[in-house]
Amino acid sequence: xxxxxxxxxxxxxxxxxxxxxxxxxxxxxxxxxxxxxxxxxxxxxxxxxxxxxxxxxxxxxxxxxxxxxxxxxxxxxxxxxxxxxxxxxxxxxxxxxxxxxxxxxxxxxxxxxxxxxxxxxxxxxxxxxxxxxxxxxxxxxxxxxxxxxxxxxxxxxxxxxxxxxxxxxxxxxxxxxxxxxxxxxxxxxxxxxxxxxxxxxxxxxxxxxxxxxxxxxxxxxxxxxxxxxxxxxxxxxxxxxxxxxxxxxxxxxxxxxxxxxxxxxxxxxxxxxxxxxxxxxxxxxxxxxxxxxxxxxxxxxxxxxxxxxxxxxxxxxxxxxxxxxxxxxxxxxxxxxxxxxxxxxxxxxxxxxxxxxxxxxxxxxxxxxxxxxxxxxxxxxxxxxxxxxxxxxxxxxxxxxxxxxxxxxxxxxxxxxxxxxxxxxxxxxxxxxxxxxxxxxxxxxxxxxxxxxxxxxxxxxxxxxxxxxxxxxxxxx
Amino acid sequence: xxxxxxxxxxxxxxxxxxxxxxxxxxxxxxxxxxxxxxxxxxxxxxxxxxxxxxxxxxxxxxxxxxxxxxxxxxxxxxxxxxxxxxxxxxxxxxxxxxxxxxxxxxxxxxxxxxxxxxxxxxxxxxxxxxxxxxxxxxxxxxxxxxxxxxxxxxxxxxxxxxxxxxxxxxxxxxxxxxxxxxxxxxxxxxxxxxxxxxxxxxxxxxxxxxxxxxxxxxxxxxxxxxxxxxxxxxxxxxxxxxxxxxxxxxxxxxxxxxxxxxxxxxxxxxxxxxxxxxxxxxxxxxxxxxxxxxxxxxxxxxxxxxxxxxxxxxxxxxxxxxxxxxxxxxxxxxxxxxxxxxxxxxxxxxxxxxxxxxxxxxxxxxxxxxxxxxxxxxxxxxxxxxxxxxxxxxxxxxxxxxxxxxxxxx
Numbered sequence: 001x002x003x004x005x006x007x008x009x010x011x012x013x014x015x016x017x018x019x020x021x022x023x024x025x026x027x028x029x030x031x032x033x034x035x036x037x038x039x040x041x042x043x044x045x046x047x048x049x050x051x052x053x054x055x056x057x058x059x060x061x062x063x064x065x066x067x068x069x070x071x072x073x074x075x076x077x078x079x080x081x082x083x084x085x086x087x088x089x090x091x092x093x094x095x096x097x098x099x100x101x102x103x104x105x106x107x108x109x110x111x112x113x114x115x116x117x118x119x120x121x122x123x124x125x126x127x128x129x130x131x132x133x134x135x136x137x138x139x140x141x142x143x144x145x146x147x148x149x150x151x152x153x154x155x156x157x158x159x160x161x162x163x164x165x166x167x168x169x170x171x172x173x174x175x176x177x178x179x180x181x182x183x184x185x186x187x188x189x190x191x192x193x194x195x196x197x198x199x200x201x202x203x204x205x206x207x208x209x210x211x212x213x214x215x216x217x218x219x220x221x222x223x224x225x226x227x228x229x230x231x232x233x234x235x236x237x238x239x240x241x242x243x244x245x246x247x248x249x250x251x252x253x254x255x256x257x258x259x260x261x262x263x264x265x266x267x268x269x270x271x272x273x274x275x276x277x278x279x280x281x282x283x284x285x286x287x288x289x290x291x292x293x294x295x296x297x298x299x300x301x302x303x304x305x306x307x308x309x310x311x312x313x314x315x316x317x318x319x320x321x322x323x324x325x326x327x328x329x330x331x332x333x334x335x336x337x338x339x340x341x342x343x344x345x346x347x348x349x350x351x352x353x354x355x356x357x358x359x360x361x362x363x364x365x366x367x368x369x370x371x372x373x374x375x376x377x378x379x380x381x382x383x384x385x386x387x388x389x390x391x392x393x394x395x396x397x398x399x400x401x402x403x404x405x406x407x408x409x410x411x412x413x414x415x416x417x418x419x420x421x422x423x424x425x426x427x428x429x430x431x432x433x434x435x436x437x438x439x440x441x442x443x444x445x446x447x448x449x450x451x452x453x454x455x456x457x458x459x460x461x462x463x464x465x466x467x468x469x470x471x472x473x474x475x476x477x
Numbered sequence: 478x479x480x481x482x483x484x485x486x487x488x489x490x491x492x493x494x495x496x497x498x499x500x501x502x503x504x505x506x507x508x509x510x511x512x513x514x515x516x517x518x519x520x521x522x523x524x525x526x527x528x529x530x531x532x533x534x535x536x537x538x539x540x541x542x543x544x545x546x547x548x549x550x551x552x553x554x555x556x557x558x559x560x561x562x563x564x565x566x567x568x569x570x571x572x573x574x575x576x577x578x579x580x581x582x583x584x585x586x587x588x589x590x591x592x593x594x595x596x597x598x599x600x601x602x603x604x605x606x607x608x609x610x611x612x613x614x615x616x617x618x619x620x621x622x623x624x625x626x627x628x629x630x631x632x633x634x635x636x637x638x639x640x641x642x643x644x645x646x647x648x649x650x651x652x653x654x655x656x657x658x659x660x661x662x663x664x665x666x667x668x669x670x671x672x673x674x675x676x677x678x679x680x681x682x683x684x685x686x687x688x689x690x691x692x693x694x695x696x697x698x699x700x701x702x703x704x705x706x707x708x709x710x711x712x713x714x715x716x717x718x719x720x721x722x723x724x725x726x727x728x729x730x731x732x733x734x735x736x737x738x739x740x741x742x743x744x745x746x747x748x749x750x751x752x753x754x755x756x757x758x759x760x761x762x763x764x765x766x767x768x769x770x771x772x773x774x775x776x777x778x779x780x781x782x783x784x785x786x787x788x789x790x791x792x793x794x795x796x797x798x799x800x801x802x803x804x805x806x807x808x809x810x811x812x813x814x815x816x817x818x819x820x821x822x823x824x825x826x827x828x829x830x831x832x833x834x835x836x837x838x839x840x841x842x843x844x845x846x847x848x849x850x851x852x853x854x855x856x857x858x859x860x861x862x863x864x865x866x867x868x869x870x871x872x873x874x875x876x877x878x879x880x881x882x883x884x885x886x887x
Contacts (some may be wrong), residue, residue, distance in 0.1 A: 096834050102828050102841040126523050131580045140581065160509035161518040165581060200578050205482050207579075210491035211540060212530035212867040215738045215752055221533025225526065236528055244531050254739040255749045260561045294667060303654065304722050307667060331726070332674035372725035474518065 002027055005037045007079065010107075010133050010149050012073045016066075023059070029089050034081035061091060062098045071113040074120075074149045083109060094145050119148040124231050127169060130198040137180075139166040143194035144233060149173050152185065159183060170194050201235040208236040214247035215254065283396045286315060286444070292393070294367045299389040301367035301382070306331045311362025311397050318476040319359040321401035322394065324412040324445055325382055331368035336361050341447040345409075348446065349463070352470035360401045362417035364408075365390045387416050398438075405431075405476040406438060407468070410445025418442075428468055431475055439475050443468035481565050487575065489565040493545035493556050494591055496740065497648065498703055498733040499524075502537045502586035502621040505643040505698035510619050516581055516866070518645070519618030520732045524621070525586055529606055538589040539579050539622060541605055544568055548592030551661035553708045554746055556593045562742050565596075573616070579621055587621030587643075588612070590817040594627065595665075602630035602638070609641035621698075627663075628672035635672070636695075639679055645700040647672055652719040656709035660746070671779035678699050680728070686734040706760060707753045708737040712782030715762060721774045723769070734760045759784040769822060770815045785821065788873065792818040795855055802867050805857040806837050818876075819851030851876055 002022065006014040015034075069084050077083075087105055091097050100106060122198060129140035129321035129468040140162075146154075151174050158169065159178055168177045170189035177184045179401040222240075271318030283289045293308030302308065309326035312335055337345050349356050364387055372375040382390075394416055396404065414422035417440060418432070434440040444465050452458040481489065502524030509518040526535035544566035545556040548833055555562060576588045590608055592601050605624055612618040624642040626635055639645060647669050651657040654666045676696070683695040702723060704716055720732045736752035743749045761786055766772040770791075778785070778793040785793045795802060795818045804813050814825040823844030828837060831845065837861040843849040854866040854876070866872065 100831055100834055102831050102837075102844040107844045121525070125527050127583050131582070138581070140487075142583070155517075160511055162516055162581070163510040164514060166514055198582065200582060203484060203487060203575065204582070206577065207491050208528060208536065208711075210488045211495045211536060213532045213738055214496055216532040216534070216736075216754065218533030219531055222529040222531050225533075225535070226529040240531055247531065248519050251739060251751070254741055254743065256751075257742070260742055295600075302667075304726075306670040306726060329678075331680050334671070334674075369636065370725075372721040374771070374773070375724055375728070375768075377722075377725040384725065398727050403820075441770065 002031055003033045003035060003082075005035050007037065010073055010152065011036070012070050014072060015081055015084070016069070019088055020059075022085065022090065023088055024076055029082065029086040032085060032445075034085070035398065050269065059092070061088065063089065064098050068098075068109060068113050071153075072109055074116045075112045075155060076148050077112060080112065083112075111191045116148045116150060116153075119146050120150040120154045123150055123154045126226075126234060127158070128201075128233065128235060129167060130195040131200075132195055135166075137166060141168045141170065141194045143170050143189075146171060146173075147229065151176055155185075169331060181434070192338055192432050198235075198322060205236050205239055209243060212243055214243070214250040217247045219244060230261065240340055249305040250288045258279070260314070283393075283400070286310075286397070287419050289393060289400070291398055294391070296366065298392060301365065301368075301369050301386060304370065305367040307334050308366045309334055309336055309363065309368070310366060310393070311360055311401075312336055313360035313362075313401075314358050315360075315399055315401065317358060317360035318404045319354070319472055320398070320406045321359060321361045321409060322406060322417055322448075323363045323409045324360070325363050325365035326368045327379060327447075328368070328377060331370075336363055337446075340450060341445070344449055345446040348466050348469055351466045352473065354469050354473040359405060362394065362397055364394060364413045366393055382412060384415065387412060389430045391416055403476070404437075404439060405441065405472050406434060407441045407443060407472045409443060410448060413445070414442045424448075427472070428464065431471075441468060441475075443472075479527070479564070481807065483571060483575075486565040486571070487565055489563050490541045490543075490545055490567060490683075492741075493562070493593075494540045494542045494589075495517045496555060496735060497540065497589075497591065498534075498735040499623070499701055499731070500535050500540060500589065501644070501698075501701075501731065502623075503698070504730060505621060510617075514620055515619065516577070517587070517617075519586075519621055520621070527584055527642075529585065537586045538621065539576055539585045539587070540589040541567070541572070541575075541591075543572065543590060543592035543601075543608070544595055545593050546595050548596075549594050549661070549663040551650070551664065552744040553705055553737060553801065554658060555742075557744070559744070560740075560742045569604065569607050569611060573611050576612060576620075577616060577618065580618070585620075587618075587623070589623040589625075591625035592627075598627040598629035598633060599631050602627045602634040606634055606638050606641070610640065612643045623814050626672060626676070627721030632675065635653045635675070635737040636679065639676070639695040642696050644701060645676060645696045646701045646703070648703040649719070649723070650703060650705050650842060651709055652704050652711040652716045653709065656711060660709060670726075673700065673702070673723070673729070677727045679780045700727065701729055701731040701733060703733040703735055706734050706736045706757050708747055712779075713756070713760060713763070713784045714782035715779060716760060717767070717774060720764060721767060734764070755786050756784070759786060759790060763790040766794075771812065772816075788876070789818070791816070792851060792876065796873055799867055803857045803863050804855060806842055807832055807857075807859065817852050817855050819848060819855075820846050820884045 004018045004274065031293060072080050072084055087109060091250060097103060097106060101110060109223040121148050123144060127142045127144050129142045132139040151169065151171050155176050164180055166179055168175060170193050174187045175186040175189050176185065197428055205388045245317065283292055293310040296302060296308055309330050323337060326336060327339045330336055346356060352412050365382040369380045369382050369386065371380050406417055422442050424442055424444060432440040449461055449465060452461055503522065505519050506518060507521040507635040510516050521726045524537050526537050528536040530536060533536060546564050546566060547558055548768050550557045550559050574592065579585045583731050590605055592605055594601050601771045609622050609624055612622065616873050622640045622642045623646065626638060626647045629645050637836060649666065649669050652659060657664055657666050679695045679700065704719065706716065723729050723732055734757050736754055736757035738752040766777065767774065776794055777790055778797045784790055784811045795816065806814065811825060814820055814828065815822065827845040828842065829836065831841060837863045841851060842856065842858055846852065854863045854872055
C-alpha cells in the first residue's frame with residue numbers, strides 16, 4: 001500500500017507529480033491512499049509552487065483531463081484525489097475515455113467539476129464587501145463561506161475587477177489580500193475578522209425590496225439560483241421572509257384598488273390627439289411626399305417595414321430613376337439605393353458620366369417587402385396590387401419633379417412607370433413615349449447584375465446597363 | 478409634498494423601473510481595471526446575477542429610473558402621467574455615487590438606467606447620457622452599462638449613448654401597432670422602428686472598420702426590447718411575428734416578454750389581474766427555439782394563434798408532426814436531434830461527441846442530457862425503440878407535465 005501525502009487540500013501540483021510517478025510505476029488505484037498532511041499546510045508565501053518539471057518517462061493525457069483534475073481538486077469530497085487517479089489509470093488502456101462523457105466515472109467527476117465551477121461562479125456573485133471606515137485609500141473586506149475551496153481560482157476575477165481598490169476576502173480555508181499591486185494568500189479566517197456592517201447595506205436592502213414584484217412570487221426559482229446556504233452572508237437575505245409573507249396581500253390590494261382620478265395636469269397632457277395614419281390630400285411638394293410616405297397605409301407593407309423610403313435628389317431633375325423597392329439597408333437608412341445594389345448603381349452612373357445628385361432617384365414601392373428567414377430578412381417582390389397602391393406616391397413625384405426622362409430599373413419599376421408589364425431585355429436601350437412629352441426607358445435593375453451567375457452574361461449586362469444610363473442622360477440633357 | 482431623501486428616492490425609482498424584465502449583463506466586450514484608474518470588469522460570456530428576488534428574477538444591475546415624472550400616458554405603465562404614484566428625481570451625481578458604491582461592494586454588475594420623459598426627448602436623453610459619461614470619463618468605470626434610448630432623441634445623443642453603453646434598448650411594449658396607438662398615444666411604432674434601425678446601422682458601421690475581431694465600440698452587447706404580454710388582445714402569433722420581425726430587421730440580441738402585472742394605481746382601462754406567468758414562460762421557450770435551435774416561425778405549433786400552456790413548444794411541435802419521429806440518436810444530424818423534445822443544445826453536442834466512439838444507449842442519452850422522460854418516445858437508441866409509443870394517442874398524457882405555477886409557499 002502506497003501512502004501519498006499532499007501539502008494542502010488543493011495541492012494539484014503535488015497530486016499531479018505523485019499520480020504521474022504512480023502510473024509510470026504501474027501502481028493500481030486500489031494500492032494508493034491519498035492524504036493531506038495538515039501540519040504542512042504552508043500558504044503564507046504566495047501562491048502554490050509551480051508544477052515541478054518531470055524527470056522523463058512522459059505519457060500524454062488530454063488537456064481536458066488536466067483541466068478537469070485541476071478543478072476537481074478544489075472539491076470538498078475526500079475521495080477526489082483517488083477518483084482522479086482511477087480515471088488517469090483507466091486512460092492508459094482507454095485513450096478516448098475523456099471523450100466518452102457518458103461514462104459513469106467521467107460523468108461523476110464532471111459533475112464534481114461542475115459543482116466547483118458553480119461555487120466559483122456563485123462566489124463572484126455573492127461576495128459582499130464591507131468598507132473599513134477611516135482607511136485611506138479605500139479598503140474593503142468580505143467574509144465568505146464557499147461550498148468548495150474556490151478562493152484561489154476565483155481570485156483573478158476580483159483582482160481584475162477591483163484592481164485599484166484595497167480589499168481582502170476572508171474564508172474559513174484561506175484569505176486573499178490585494179493591495180492594488182500584489183496578491184497575498186494567507187490561512188483561513190473567522191467571520192469576526194471582517195467588518196460587521198456597512199452604511200450602504202441599508203440602501204442595498206431598500207433596492208432589493210423595491211425591485212421585487214410581489215405579483216410574480218416564484219420562491220423556488222429564487223432558491224434554485226440563490227441557495228439558502230449562502231443567505232447568512234447576504235445582507236439582503238434577511239428581508240426575504242417578510243417579502244414573501246406580504247406578497248399576496250400586496251398583490252390583492254393592487255388588483256382590488258379602484259383606479260384613482262388622474263390629476264388635472266395629467267388630464268390636460270392626455271388630451272393630446274393620437275397620431276393618425278390616414279392621408280388623403282394630394283401632396284403639393286416633395287416635403288409632403290416625404291412626410292406622407294412615413295404615415296402611408298395604402299397597403300399593408302408599412303407593418304413590417306421600418307419606414308417609408310421616399311425619393312431623393314434634385315427637385316427639378318431632368319432625369320428620374322425608378323427602382324423596385326427599398327432593401328434591407330435602405331429600410332434602415334431611409335434613403336433609396338444605399339445598399340449593395342446602390343453601390344453598383346453609383347459605379348454605373350459614374351462610368352456613364354451621370355452625376356447622381358442632378359437626378360432624382362426613387363422606387364416604385366416605398367416600403368421594404370420582406371420575409372424573415374432565420375436571423376435575416378429576405379427580399380420579396382411586391383405584388384401588382386402593392387405597386388398600384390404605391391403609384392399614388394410615384395405619380396406625385398413625377399408630377400412635382402417633372403423630369404424629361406424616366407428610367408425604370410427592372411420589371412417592377414417598368415410596371416409602375418408604364419402601367420403595364422414590360423419585358424426588360426426586349427424593351428431596353430430605346431426611348432419609349434410616356435404621356436406629357438416625357439420619354440421613358442427600361443433597363444436592368446442593378447441587383448439583377450449582382451445576381452447573374454455567369455461572368456460573360458454579367459459583363460454584357462453591365463455594358464448594356466451603363467450604355468442605357470448614358471443614353472438616358474443624353475436624352476434628358 | 479416634502480422632498481424624499483435618497484433612500485426614499487431609491488425606493489420609488491427602483492419600484493418604477495422593475496417592470497422592465499431585462500437585467501442581462503452578458504455578451505459585451507471583455508474589460509478589466511488592471512490598466513485603468515477606476516473599478517470594473519466585464520465577462521465576455523454570461524453575466525453574473527448578484528442576487529435573486531423572491532420573484533425568481535435575477536438582480537444583476539442597479540435598475541432604476543432617473544425620474545418617474547413622465548409626460549406620456551401609456552395605460553400599462555406605472556409611471557404614466559395620469560397615475561398618482563409618488564414621484565422622485567435623482568440628481569446625476571446621486572446615480573453615479575450609488576452605482577459606484579454598490580459596485581465596489583460587489584452588489585451589482587453595473588447600471589441599467591432609464592427615465593420617464595420630462596420636458597422633451599432630448600432633455601431626457603441628455604440627462605441619461607450625462608450619468609454614463611460621468612461614470613465612464615470621470616471615474617473610469619469599466620462595469621456594465623445599459624441605457625434606455627428615447628426614440629425621438631437626436632442622433633448625436635444616441636451616438637454618444639452608444640459610445641458609453643454596453644447595451645441600449647428601446648421598448649416597443651405592445652406587439653400590435655393598433656394597441657400602441659390606443660394604449661400609448663404618445664408612442665409611435667414608426668419612430669421606435671426607425672431608431673432601432675439606426676442603432677443597427679451604427680453597430681454595423683463601427684464593427685466594420687477593421688475591428689472585425691473585437692466587439693464593436695457602439696453598444697458592444699447590442700440592443701434589446703420588451704413586449705408586454707396580456708395587456709392587449711395580441712395573440713402569441715402576433716407576439717412571435719413581431720419578435721421574428723424585430724430579430725430579422727434590427728439584429729436585436731433579445732426580445733424580453735413581460736407578463737402584464739398589476740401595478741400600484743393601475744389604469745381602469747386594463748385588467749388588473751395576476752400576470753400570465755405560464756404564457757410568458759412559453760413565449761420565452763418559443764423565442765429560444767427560434768433564436769438558438771434554428772426553428773423557423775412556421776415550425777412553432779399554435780392553436781388559434783396561441784401556444785399550448787400545458788406542454789412546452791418543442792414537445793407541442795413534435796406531437797404535431799409525429800411522422801418525423803423517432804429520431805435515431807446514433808445517426809441523426811444535429812438539426813434533427815435539436816428537434817427532439819427534452820434534448821438541449823449542450824446535450825445534443827455531447828451526444829454527437831460521444832457517438833464517434835461508441836453506440837449510444839438510453840443510459841448515455843440520460844447522462845448527456847440530464848433527463849430522459851420527454852425524449853424517450855421520440856428517439857431510437859442502441860437497445861431501444863419506442864415502437865408504437867411515438868404514435869400512441871395517449872402520448873401527451875404519458876409525458877411529464879410542467880408543474881402548474883401557483884403561489885409558492887415559503
